[in-house]
Amino acid sequence: MRKRYGQIQAVDGLELDVPAGVCFGLLGPNGAGKSTTMRMLTAQALADAGRITVLGYELPRQSKQARMEMGVVPQLDNLDVELTCRQILTVFARLYRVARGDRAAAVERALRLVNLHGRADTIVRDLSGGMRRRLLVARGLIHEPRLVLLDEPTVGLDPQVRQELWSLIDGLRSRGVTLLMSTHYIEEAERLADTVAVMSAGRIIAQGTPADLVRAHAGEQVLEVYGRPDRLAEVSDLALRNGWSSRRSGPAVAIMRAEMLDGQGPEGVRRPANLEDAFVALTGEEIE
Amino acid sequence: MSVQLAVADSATIRAPARRVHRLEPAALAGVMSRDVVMFGRYWKATTFSSVMQPTIYLLAFGLGLRATVRLPHYVEYVGTGVVATAILFSSAFPGMFNTFVRWQFQRTYDAMLAAPVDTEELITAEVLWISLRAGAYGMAPLLVAIAFGLEPEWGMLLVPFIGVLTGFGFAAFGVLIAAVAKTIDNFNYVTSAVLTPMFLVAGTFFPVHNLPVGVRTVALGNPLYHCVQLVRDCSLGHIGAADLGHTGVLLAFALLMWRLAVWRLGKRLID
Numbered sequence: 001m002r003k004r005y006g007q008i009q010a011v012d013g014l015e016l017d018v019p020a021g022v023c024f025g026l027l028g029p030n031g032a033g034k035s036t037t038m039r040m041l042t043a044q045a046l047a048d049a050g051r052i053t054v055l056g057y058e059l060p061r062q063s064k065q066a067r068m069e070m071g072v073v074p075q076l077d078n079l080d081v082e083l084t085c086r087q088i089l090t091v092f093a094r095l096y097r098v099a100r101g102d103r104a105a106a107v108e109r110a111l112r113l114v115n116l117h118g119r120a121d122t123i124v125r126d127l128s129g130g131m132r133r134r135l136l137v138a139r140g141l142i143h144e145p146r147l148v149l150l151d152e153p154t155v156g157l158d159p160q161v162r163q164e165l166w167s168l169i170d171g172l173r174s175r176g177v178t179l180l181m182s183t184h185y186i187e188e189a190e191r192l193a194d195t196v197a198v199m200s201a202g203r204i205i206a207q208g209t210p211a212d213l214v215r216a217h218a219g220e221q222v223l224e225v226y227g228r229p230d231r232l233a234e235v236s237d238l239a240l241r242n243g244w245s246s247r248r249s250g251p252a253v254a255i256m257r258a259e260m261l262d263g264q265g266p267e268g269v270r271r272p273a274n275l276e277d278a279f280v281a282l283t284g285e286e287i288e
Numbered sequence: 289m290s291v292q293l294a295v296a297d298s299a300t301i302r303a304p305a306r307r308v309h310r311l312e313p314a315a316l317a318g319v320m321s322r323d324v325v326m327f328g329r330y331w332k333a334t335t336f337s338s339v340m341q342p343t344i345y346l347l348a349f350g351l352g353l354r355a356t357v358r359l360p361h362y363v364e365y366v367g368t369g370v371v372a373t374a375i376l377f378s379s380a381f382p383g384m385f386n387t388f389v390r391w392q393f394q395r396t397y398d399a400m401l402a403a404p405v406d407t408e409e410l411i412t413a414e415v416l417w418i419s420l421r422a423g424a425y426g427m428a429p430l431l432v433a434i435a436f437g438l439e440p441e442w443g444m445l446l447v448p449f450i451g452v453l454t455g456f457g458f459a460a461f462g463v464l465i466a467a468v469a470k471t472i473d474n475f476n477y478v479t480s481a482v483l484t485p486m487f488l489v490a491g492t493f494f495p496v497h498n499l500p501v502g503v504r505t506v507a508l509g510n511p512l513y514h515c516v517q518l519v520r521d522c523s524l525g526h527i528g529a530a531d532l533g534h535t536g537v538l539l540a541f542a543l544l545m546w547r548l549a550v551w552r553l554g555k556r557l558i559d
Binding site: 037040042044045050051072076080087090092094097139 | 308329399
């Protein structure tokens with residue numbers, strides 16, 4: 001599918017097939033078109049061209065039926081700050097057509113799921129950032145959807161809160177909920193996603209399990225050479241002359257596919273290749 | 289160029305699709321339930337101002353003018369006229385400000401549109417809620433006027449319905465303004481150039497037929513004028529054939545503004 005905003009081609013020939021029951025990670029730097037893609041899946045943005053099917057429904061024509069069965073956790077906090085957790089969840093239980101008799105139980109269940117049952121009657125304004133994000137998750141799960149869209153679910157959160165959310169998302173996955181998660185955190189994609197699609201400039205440039213992506217694009221091992229700036233420049237030069245793929249990685253130079261070096265490489269620390277290496281190899285961009 | 293989400297075998301044998309219609313009552317009720325909860329938080333302030341405002345008008349214009357001009361029925365006249373002012377203020381302003389704030393600043397509309405609610409349902413529910421509130425607040429001036437000596441009439445029981453009808457049009461007008469405004473400051477133009485003259489030249493404080501012909505003609509096109517006439521006729525027991533015409537104008541205004549609001553804001557909510 002394609003989507004253009006004025007001069008900006010946000011999504012450019014994107015092809016995506018997410019099977020039921022997996023956690024699918026859409027990994028890409030800011031501006032890759034992830035959020036636009038997410039908005040198109042709820043028909044809050046309309047594609048200029050292409051075909052979108054969600055849960056078997058044709059979008060945008062049947063988007064309302066699709067939204068009935070899916071949950072959305074947005075990147076930006078759009079909670080009503082003046083309402084309590086319970087009030088917000090009750091409103092959304094209605095919006096998602098949870099039957100009157102089941103609403104109170106659905107709210108209670110959602111609050112427990114995200115560990116906010118002690119805060120049911122707290123006004124959103126008085127919640128911490130992490131709690132608000134958990135409430136956003138609860139709101140998206142109030143009707144026990146089969147599919148959940150998570151747009152950058154942990155952006156801007158501190159590491160501890162991020163861990164909490166990760167275990168929450170992992171719990172959903174293990175219960176068979178289909179998840180489509182966009183993220184620009186490599187670790188998040190690596191830990192949670194069964195399949196990762198690397199997105200850049202509005203299209204998917206590689207797709208597979210994290211392990212497959214690493215093997216295909218970064219090899220097995222990476223050699224990291226630490227040292228003073230002049231030493232690092234020397235190593236970079238050496239890599240260039242020998243045709244080794246390398247990149248600056250923080251205070252070190254990382255040489256990819258170190259298993260192929262046959263002892264010719266400089267002194268350094270060998271470590272297993274990771275998704276970040278693959279990502280940089282694919283996009284030429286460094287992200288978090 | 290295609291995107292397929294969760295359409296494995298288990299999904300293709302899903303239950304038959306639930307039929308969805310335009311303007312589903314469940315969606316409207318869901319959106320309005322949020323308004324009701326919000327109202328629970330700020331009703332004291334809005335109710336205070338909706339009672340204070342007509343009281344001040346009645347005191348200032350009623351007592352003040354009566355002292356200088358000989359007007360025997362001024363409480364009747366202004367008391368009923370201010371009903372329309374109350375309806376206008378409690379519908380056009382929330383239509384503009386609530387819409388803009390919820391859409392642009394709080395992104396509430398974004399959240400609700402990710403749920404099974406479409407733009408037409410969202411906008412209609414918001415306008416409907418404001419109009420119901422306007423219908424209730426329209427009664428405040430009448431009660432104040434009764435306290436000042438206005439005779440109660442059975443026809444006054446029709447005033448809330450007039451309030452809802454008029455309020456629906458003006459709330460939708462407010463939503464339309466919010467949809468076309470670039471910033472919230474632009475509302476000042478509408479308030480001073482449209483709403484203020486509208487509420488003054490509507491037969492609220494002085495009869496329209498005393499005005500120059502040109503202004504009078506403009507006044508006849510002012511929906512608020514028709515609201516004032518209708519409220520006055522019902523409250524003073526003068527219901528007649530002309531009131532059908534007034535109702536028709538208010539109905540047409542409400543329909544037109546509703547469709548325009550749904551069209552303009554609908555376009556801006558979906559990119």
